[in-house]
Amino acid sequence: xxxxxxxxxxxxxxxxxxxxxxxxxxxxxxxxxxxxxxxxxxxxxxxxxxxxxxxxxxxxxxxxxxxxxxxxxxxxxxxxxxxxxxxxxxxxxxxxxxxxxxxxxxxxxxxxxxxxxxxxxxxxxxxxxxxxxxxxxxxxxxxxxxxxxxxxxxxxxxxxxxxxxxxxxxxxxxxxxxxxxxxxxxxxxxxxxxxxxxxxxxxxxxxxxxxxxxxxxxxxxxxxxxxxxxxxxxxxxxxxxxxxxxxxxxxxxxxxxxxxxxxxxxxxxxxxxxxxxxxxxxxxxxxxxxxxxxxx
DNA sequence: GACCAGGTAGCAA
DNA sequence: TTGCTACATGGT
Numbered sequence: 136x137x138x139x140x141x142x143x144x145x146x147x148x149x150x151x152x153x154x155x156x157x158x159x160x161x162x163x164x165x166x167x168x169x170x171x172x173x174x175x176x177x178x179x180x181x182x183x184x185x186x187x188x189x190x191x192x193x194x195x196x197x198x199x200x201x202x203x204x205x206x207x208x209x210x211x212x213x214x215x216x217x218x219x220x221x222x223x224x225x226x227x228x229x230x231x232x233x234x235x236x237x238x239x240x241x242x243x244x245x246x247x248x249x250x251x252x253x254x255x256x257x258x259x260x261x262x263x264x265x266x267x268x269x270x271x272x273x274x275x276x277x278x279x280x281x282x283x284x285x286x287x288x289x290x291x292x293x294x295x296x297x298x299x300x301x302x303x304x305x306x307x308x309x310x311x312x313x314x315x316x317x318x319x320x321x322x323x324x325x326x327x328x329x330x331x332x333x334x335x336x337x338x339x340x341x342x343x344x345x346x347x348x349x350x351x352x353x354x355x356x357x358x359x360x361x362x363x364x365x366x367x368x369x370x371x372x373x374x375x376x377x378x379x380x381x382x383x384x385x386x387x388x389x390x391x392x393x394x395x396x397x398x399x400x401x402x403x404x405x406x407x408x409x410x411x412x413x414x415x416x417x418x419x420x421x422x423x424x425x426x427x428x429x430x431x
Numbered sequence: 432g433a434c435c436a437g438g439t440a441g442c443a444a
Numbered sequence: 445t446t447g448c449t450a451c452a453t454g455g456t
Contacts, residue, residue: 258437261436261437262437262451263435263436263437263438263439263452265435265454265455266436267436267455268436268453269437271454313452313453315451315452316450316453317438317451317452318452320439320440354439357438357439358438360437360438363437376437378436378437378438379437380437395446395447
């Protein structure tokens with residue numbers, strides 16, 4: 136196991152680990168105390184951890200440091216939590232009033248950079264479900280269909296690969312992961328990923344448009360899920376996913392952006408929230424959801 | 432029991 | 445194109 140500490144002052148604008156990982160943008164991290172989306176703070180000595188890519192990465196936060204352990208190095212942590220993004224720079228460009236409110240309400244949330252396939256699967260399962268349940272389902276998928284990883288004397292379940300999911304069946308996915316009707320989508324997408332893994336896997340050099348149209352070919356992926364993967368895994372920071380919460384805020388606060396067309400709303404918010412639409416969407420989503428739900 | 436949750440696929444017009 | 449609806453499941 137490797138380990139290390141990152142002084143918080145080396146991270147421009149800082150980071151709030153809890154808000155970053157429990158804001159509903161990623162469902163691939165868990166806590167060693169078993170809680171998640173409950174509002175409770177991470178107790179002393181407990182960790183956030185993720186096991187995607189057959190690797191383990193554990194993180195916790197003190198007043199002065201990010202402390203990490205894992206089978207991977209510190210570079211992975213910087214990438215996964217986008218610690219190179221300068222939040223101070225991003226804040227300085229925010230002009231929209233609601234966005235300003237959201238940024239000051241809960242500062243230091245960072246966009247994540249999730250691995251592609253687990254991100255895709257997790258958002259396919261997110262359709263018409265609340266965040267707590269989405270998160271539980273990823274744990275069930277890992278425990279029932281993924282491999283295990285031993286590190287530091289402990290055993291962790293790893294997020295299943297497309298091959299592992301495809302060697303299961305829709306019925307089994309439905310029963311063991313409680314996926315409901317989404318089991319067919321997850322299964323079909325796993326099969327498709329297996330077939331053209333080389334083509335679709337790393338889309339580093341593709342344009343936003345071509346990446347999105349590739350994503351839309353997967354079963355269970357529509358505009359919103361595609362946008363989430365573009366933003367939370369593929370690094371397209373200009374994308375604004377429109378879900379029920381953002382739609383509500385458009386109706387109440389941005390009448391000029393209201394439309395029946397997904398693309399029209401999304402484009403309109405992209406312009407309104409420039410030059411950091413993706414970040415703004417993340418903060419606004421967190422802000423309105425926590426206020427209206429009184430969830431933490 | 433109704434309603435909602437980070438929606439999508441499959442139709443009809 | 446746009447507009448409807450069914451879809452599993454768990455929580456309020």
